[in-house]
Amino acid sequence: MKSLGVVVNPIAGMGGRVGLKGTDGNVAEARRRGAEPRAPDRARTALSALHRRRPDCTVYTAAAVMGEYAAREAGYEPEVVYDPREGNGDGNPESASDDDGGPAAEPDGATDAVDPADPGTTAADTRAAVRAFLDRDVDLVLFVGGDGTAVDVAEVLEADGAETPMLGVPAGVKIYSSVFGVTPADAGRIAAEFDRIADREVNDIDEDAYREGEVRSELRAIVPVPVAPDVQSGKQVASGSVDSLAAGFAREVESDRTYVFGPGSTVGAIESELGIDPSPLGVDVWRDGDVLARDASESEILDVLESPATIVVSPIGGQGFIFGRGNHQISPAVIDRADEIEVVASGTKLDGIGALRVDTDDEDVDDALRGWQQVRTGRFTTRLVKVV
Known part of the structure; x- marks a missing residue:
């Protein structure tokens, strides 16, 4: 692998520890409950594992907390190909979200903080970043988030007809799709070493129903993913009486x-x-x-x-x-x-x-x-x- 695109959803997983089971539509509530971002740290872990193995890899990314900061802290000098502060992706007025949408922009001058009460960007920015990666013919799209972020990436790949593989760094609360590394470090290692790809499923669930105790899972895409033992399986429901x-x-x-x-x-x-x-x-x-x-x-x-x-x-x-x-x-x-x-x-x-x-x-x-x-x-x- 010579090049990859990296996009981070920095509010992914924020709703977990504060009991929201996700952050879709509840970003301000997550912050009110004291939620803190976890995706930036997981992005750094994945990219550090990649850098140890492929320090000469060309990294394209989105500005600031959407990938640039994590890439620099891992040792790369990334090329920023999309800046959410200069536009709103495809103009879709969606709200930022955890597992079903794009990340929150980092305030100017900050190096790590995210204010989820004022996200500033949308899922459209995630999609715009991925389109910019495809314009550079990257060998892999590495994203940090949950199932909804996976859906955003997959939609761009399918719409473009691209055969570019994608791989997730797990950061969301719910991760049902089989496109993620088992851990952030595993994702970085897989990105550095993979030599084969295979089709895997992207699944997502209705997060509002999930909060009410009901799982409504839906197959959203079939995408190419690196083949490795440490790519996690999709979630299955076990049968049998307990x-x-x-x-x-x-x-x-x-x-x-x-x-x-x-x-x-x-x-x-x-x-x-x-x-x-x-x-x-x-x-x-x-x-x-x-x-x-x-x-x-x-x-x-x-x-x-x-x-x-x-x-x-x-x-x-x-x-x-x-x-x-x-x-x-x-x-x-x-x-x-x-x-x-x-x-x-x-x-x-x-x-x-x-x-x-x-x-x-x-x-x-x-x-x-x-x-x-x-x-x-x-x-x-x-x-x-x-x-x-």
Whole structure:
């Protein structure tokens, strides 16, 4: 690979830790709740991994926080081919968003800050940047964001009839598409080393419905993506009853212990067994028969979290993530406060995964979580699965 285009959606993932499950249409609310950008750091991580392997690669990017800053901090001297401050892409008056739209412009004079309460740019800017990359015949479009950002990139590639591959650096709250590296560093390495491409799916969901606990997934595009072991799979829904698993877990809950229940139907079955009305895609905190927080943000979890504490999570079907996808509220700070992590999954789901994965934004926490993890699969059965 001789050249690539890099575009960053800097507000991607901001809604996760503050309990919004995304930022589409809720940028100001995310900021009000104290959300902080995570995409710029993940962009730097990916581009640093790329630079270690391909320091001579030509990098085209959008101005400021849309890619320029991250590229420079990784060691590149990028060529800026689109500046959102000089125009609004194709003129579409869409609002900036996390997973379904373009990034927020960085204020003049800043080097890292993003003011999501006044985004300034739209999804149209993401698309305009990608069109500028294609005009330069790049070998790869590397984007930082979530599923909606993937849709924006894919739409430009399809409209142009381009065979240029795309690869995502995961930064959104929800990532259902199979076009992302497993981690930012993996994405950078893949971008540097790939020699084959294959068609993969871009999926997106209705984020408003997602916040209400309903998943409406839609195939949006089929695009060329680099072939590598560390390109994540698309999300799958596991089948099979988890009733016995839930019953077994509920029988063993301890008094005077706080339980942090992650999202998903498997964990939700445990909550139902305990008499809790679960928030299907949120995080609930429970202790001795009382729900201390429902559909909680990171700060709300920390406010009520008392020791001893157990975090209960289930891996995402087809991908294996137990932290870092769809449950950003269970942050490194929350994980550090817990003395026990319980992973639960049906045997059918585990059969489709192979390994468990973590991506918490804190490498020390990720390293501590890696290794063999006992997973409860039924009323009395467990299985050892490696966290990689």
